[in-house]
Amino acid sequence: MSPEKPVLSLRSATLAFGDRELWRNLNLEVRSGEFLAVLGPNGTGKTSLLKTILGQQKLTSGTIEFLGEPVARGSRKIGYIPQQKLIEQGTPLRARDLVAFGVNGHRWGPPISSRSVRTRVDDILRSVGASDYANVPVSTLSGGEQQRVRVGQSIAADPRLLLCDEPLISLDLHHQRQVSELIDEQRKALNTAVVFVTHDVNPILGMVDRVLYLAGGRFRIGTPDEVLRSEVLSYMYDTPVEVIRSRGRIVVLGAPEGYGAHDHLEHHLEGPTA
Amino acid sequence: MNQDFWNQIFGFANYGELLALVKNSIIAGALLGVVGGLIGPFVMTRDLAFAVHGISELSFAGASAALLFGVNVVTGSIAGSLLAALLIGILGAKARERNSIIAVLMPFGLGLGILFLALYKGRSANKFGLLTGQIVSVDNPQLLQLVIISALVIVGLFFVWRPLSFASVDADVARARGLPVTTISIVFMVLLGLATAVSIQIVGALLVLSLLVTPAAAAMRVTASPFLTPLLSVVFAVVSVVGGILLALGGGLPISPYVTTISFLIYIACRLIGGRRGRSGNNGRVVTQMVSRPLKSEVQGL
Numbered sequence A: 001m002s003p004e005k006p007v008l009s010l011r012s013a014t015l016a017f018g019d020r021e022l023w024r025n026l027n028l029e030v031r032s033g034e035f036l037a038v039l040g041p042n043g044t045g046k047t048s049l050l051k052t053i054l055g056q057q058k059l060t061s062g063t064i065e066f067l068g069e070p071v072a073r074g075s076r077k078i079g080y081i082p083q084q085k086l087i088e089q090g091t092p093l094r095a096r097d098l099v100a101f102g103v104n105g106h107r108w109g110p111p112i113s114s115r116s117v118r119t120r121v122d123d124i125l126r127s128v129g130a131s132d133y134a135n136v137p138v139s140t141l142s143g144g145e146q147q148r149v150r151v152g153q154s155i156a157a158d159p160r161l162l163l164c165d166e167p168l169i170s171l172d173l174h175h176q177r178q179v180s181e182l183i184d185e186q187r188k189a190l191n192t193a194v195v196f197v198t199h200d201v202n203p204i205l206g207m208v209d210r211v212l213y214l215a216g217g218r219f220r221i222g223t224p225d226e227v228l229r230s231e232v233l234s235y236m237y238d239t240p241v242e243v244i245r246s247r248g249r250i251v252v253l254g255a256p257e258g259y260g261a262h263d264h265l266e267h268h269l270e271g272p273t274a
Numbered sequence B: 001m002n003q004d005f006w007n008q009i010f011g012f013a014n015y016g017e018l019l020a021l022v023k024n025s026i027i028a029g030a031l032l033g034v035v036g037g038l039i040g041p042f043v044m045t046r047d048l049a050f051a052v053h054g055i056s057e058l059s060f061a062g063a064s065a066a067l068l069f070g071v072n073v074v075t076g077s078i079a080g081s082l083l084a085a086l087l088i089g090i091l092g093a094k095a096r097e098r099n100s101i102i103a104v105l106m107p108f109g110l111g112l113g114i115l116f117l118a119l120y121k122g123r124s125a126n127k128f129g130l131l132t133g134q135i136v137s138v139d140n141p142q143l144l145q146l147v148i149i150s151a152l153v154i155v156g157l158f159f160v161w162r163p164l165s166f167a168s169v170d171a172d173v174a175r176a177r178g179l180p181v182t183t184i185s186i187v188f189m190v191l192l193g194l195a196t197a198v199s200i201q202i203v204g205a206l207l208v209l210s211l212l213v214t215p216a217a218a219a220m221r222v223t224a225s226p227f228l229t230p231l232l233s234v235v236f237a238v239v240s241v242v243g244g245i246l247l248a249l250g251g252g253l254p255i256s257p258y259v260t261t262i263s264f265l266i267y268i269a270c271r272l273i274g275g276r277r278g279r280s281g282n283n284g285r286v287v288t289q290m291v292s293r294p295l296k297s298e299v300q301g302l
Helices: A046-053 A095-104 A115-127 A143-155 A173-190 A230-237 A262-269 B002-009 B015-021 B023-045 B049-069 B073-091 B095-119 B124-132 B140-169 B171-176 B181-203 B214-222 B228-248 B256-280 B296-300
Strands: A008-017 A020-030 A035-039 A061-066 A078-081 A161-165 A193-197 A210-215 A218-222 A242-246 A249-253
Touching: A008 A046, A020 A210, A020 A218, A035 A046, A046 A061, A046 A161, A046 A193, A078 A143, A078 B171, A095 A115, A095 A143, A095 B140, A115 A143, A143 A173, A161 A173, A173 A193, A210 A230, A218 A230, A230 A242, B015 B023, B023 B049, B023 B140, B023 B181, B023 B214, B023 B228, B049 B073, B049 B095, B049 B124, B049 B181, B073 B095, B073 B140, B073 B181, B095 B124, B140 B171, B140 B181, B171 B181, B181 B256, B214 B228, B214 B256, B228 B256
Parallel strands: A035 A193, A035 A210, A078 A161, A161 A193
Antiparallel strands: A008 A020, A008 A061, A210 A218, A242 A249
16 A cells, blocks of 8 residues: 555544444545455445545534545545436436536536537546437436446546445346446556445446445445455354355345345345345 | 407517617516426426426415405415425425325415405406516516516526436435535525516416426427427527517517417427338437347256
8 A cells, every 4th residue: 555645544433323322433544446345234324424435424523624624515536426316307407418418417507518618528428438429318217327427427537535335236246346346447547546335236346445334323445355354254253154156146134124135135035146 | 350369479570669668677577487497307207297287376376365455466476386396396296195185285375366356356457467477567576576586586496406306306315425415405496486586477377387397398309408408498498488478579468478378389399200210210329230149048058
């Protein structure tokens, strides 16, 4: 790792809603070019972590800094990739307009883009391989195409950090692979850090440097090999859990109901391991 | 009888003199078309068509109260509109809550309006006009008021346009970029309230949707460009209002059936055109070559 300052750093960070504590004393540093996967069942504070990084959610205690400064709302140096969502037919929005929002969507005024903005949008569309459907209404794009365009939107302002909030959800396996590879390509090309929230690590397993696993009010940080092990997860869930590696994929068995971890199992019952 | 019927619907006797009489209405109508056409696409993308209806009923209550108490009708109408728009905007951030709030407000507003009108002893044409629109009612001071409010809405819309579009289609990402999404939505509700209040002066409370929603809905059938959509929507709205006034002129009937019919016909035409385009698959995609996509079984085996 380079000795430069971390892109993101949390120190003794604790987040609680009332007396429900999501995580306590979280210490985490993410450096340029690093790919961090945030894993864990629903309700353990994955999305709240993203909101904290975006400055939308205050820590209960501890500090969080982005590029050496306390986080602030709306940093232009953070790119955000949300889940794919249904956009209603007829919405006056083409792929290129979605990308243009990433360039100048925060500026007040009428929707007239300068030549330099249009050129920038064209370049971005090309770099994410979406030029062919630049002028297609977003409502008619497939889920994978829409996410490709959203990756484009997120990199439009040369971010130092990409926040991905379940960007692969509701995509088929083929598109999951394509979109995660695209995010990885952009990470390498721009040397940006990636914080990737997901309930299924498999599509990004080959790209991940470190994992932050949140469960049962506990957390673990380390390489996938260090964290995704039976004894670690059994400790976190406080019940025997088995982590099986099969053909380069990871399956978690026996995580208690209500933790949302059965998602993993369901997912793979349909896959080749079933 | 039949002859009289058609003469009443499409009468053109003394047309020139009549035209001079309704000059103000035509100017007001054209302006209103611009306002309705510009705001309509946002009403559609923000899913606020029902809200427009709710706002217009409270605006009607405000206008009829003004009529009863002898104050300026436009002012009354704006007061009602803004109150409704802010209530809906603040209490109804989520779509489901919003719909129930509107459904609660709407009959209350309509009921109040009917009460005030029943108590009003003046000309009955004034009463009916608030609900179904009127034609020669726009006098010079009123026209000035309409022009000022319309200008306010248009300028306001242009100022918030880009962040508003962003927040309308993708609130989460817009918020992540630091846009004040909640404030933007309140500002939009205020603009929508003002636009509704001016529309009521011409087409009446019951038919406001034909100006604030139908033209935009028609435009969105034929284009997804963020420039063409408002442009077409403005053209459709102006054609509907001005065309409606011109046709209504001879017969002495309310203008609203003409306005609503024209905007409805435009919508039908756009649906047909849009449907044909959808079937032909021409949506702007560049087709270079057939890309062979791996079979599902191959992908799963990876």
